[in-house]
Amino acid sequence: MTTVSRRGAASPRELARIGDRLSFVYLERCTVHRDANAITAEDVEGVTHFPSATIGTLLLGPGTRITHQAMAVLGDCGAGVVWVGEHGVRFYAGGRALTRSSGLAEAQATAWANRRTRLDVARAMYSLRFPDEDPSGHTRQELLSMEGRRLKDCYRRESARTGVPWRRREYHREDFSAGDAPNQGVTAAAQCMYGIAHAVVAALGCSPGLGFVHSGHERSFVLDVAALYKTDIAIPAAFDAAAEGPEDIAARTRRALRDRINQTRLLDRCVDDIKNLLGYSIDRGSADDAPSPDIVTLQSDHDTLVDGGRNYGDEIIW
Structure with a gap:
């Protein structure tokens, strides 16, 4: 049995x-x-x-x-x-969260629920992606334009580095083989990055759907996190694979991406970046730094938390 x-x-x-x-x-x-x-x-x-x-x-x-x-x-x-x-x-x-605490999920929800802090986190994400530019004071439309220019620059730079010809980004949802070798590599790298980002987001107990740049999708925050490493990890790995030839491009992209992830210790970096973006302090408890027990509290008045698992009857809690 x-x-x-x-x-x-x-x-x-x-x-x-x-x-x-x-x-x-x-x-x-x-x-x-x-x-x-x-x-x-x-x-x-x-x-x-x-x-x-x-x-x-x-x-x-x-x-x-x-x-x-x-x-x-x-x-x-x-x-x-x-x-x-x-x-x-x-x-x-x-997946299921490694942590038993809702601390990061609550920090994410608090930052997301306010329009000003949601924009602050979005700007911080762009700052991580493009450290040589200052996104403070920019509107969302300006941030999107900045992102578009930097991605085009990245494609041109990787094309020049590897000698792989590049025309434009093409994604064929129904026919992977319709794209050329670098486009196939970029698509394969993106899917792997989404899987890695989703695993980290879920393991930390965050909500995949509460995004700060992306919106309206069940994995909006996952897309946010994956985009942080697009230009320095995912796209270079795709062009490295494409430089070896068009055969079996998806498998070679995965291998090139895995090498870059291990070399850059991306998982550690991803965990730290999420905590910093959400303003979550290590000393508040963490899925990755200290084991957290199964603690359930009840919310009372005046932001007071009381122990769960007991009947309070007519008690008044201040």
Whole structure:
């Protein structure tokens, strides 16, 4: 008889820090299952084991099947799970926060709910992306124009660096192969970056939908975070892969991107950037710096928090 359903959830102390995890693991044409607290991938060549607590994002390509037990352990470990369509064009994700605290989610919601602070965070994001320009005082329209110019400059710069011809950005949602090699690489890199960003956002307990630059999508904040590293990590990796030739561009882009992520310690950087953008202090507790217990409080008057799990009856709390 299986005992999977009777296993307790892992505590934060038992889980690997986000920055110490593999950025992503890509699998295709296999069955993903669970063996104790490891993830297994079985294909025609045999079975491969992956410690589930060390996975940042699991990318499931065409021909993959995953069991309920495997999803249970991945969710318990706070790993992102992304179903990637043919050539990595389509995207679907899920996961569970590593933290047991709502501190970062509340900080995000507070900053997002006020129009002024929402713009402040957006400006701070542009400042991270383009450190040689000062976005303070700019309107959102001016920030968008600034972003468009800098992206065009980045494409031209990477084209000159690698010798890969570049005409313009083209994204064909229904036909990945319709784009040229650098466009295919940029698309593949973007999907990987969305998976990594989603995993970090979910692991920190933030809301994927409350964006500061992007809006109206269930992953608006994920798109915000992924965009922070577009010009210095994602696009250069895509052009490096395209410089090697047009064959198997998606797989080579993933490998080039993984190398850059490891070299730049992107996961650590991503965690720190999110906390700083949301004004979240380390000493308030963190999913990545200190284990947090399962503490549930109740909101009372005058911004007072009281212990949960008890009946207060007619008590008056000040």
